Amino acid sequence: MKALLGSQDNWDVVENGYEEPVTTEGYTNAQLNALKVARAKDKAALYLLYRAVDESGFEKIANAKSSKEA
DSSP states (O other): OHHHHHHTTOHHHHHHOOOOOSOOTTOOHHHHHHHHHHHHHHHHHHHHHHHHSOHHHHHHHTTOSSTTTO
């Protein structure tokens, strides 16, 4: 799994986690862009996890909100 996610440059988001901010009020454009990239990396990692597990594994992670939670 680490090799798969690492090959897509997504292992760091699984290892460190991603937390959605409560509000983005006051964020600069650069911060908003960084948030968008981080969010996309987390969703891509979660997608890879979904694709990599069998049906019983999928049932365990299907309700995960982030890749680290899965």
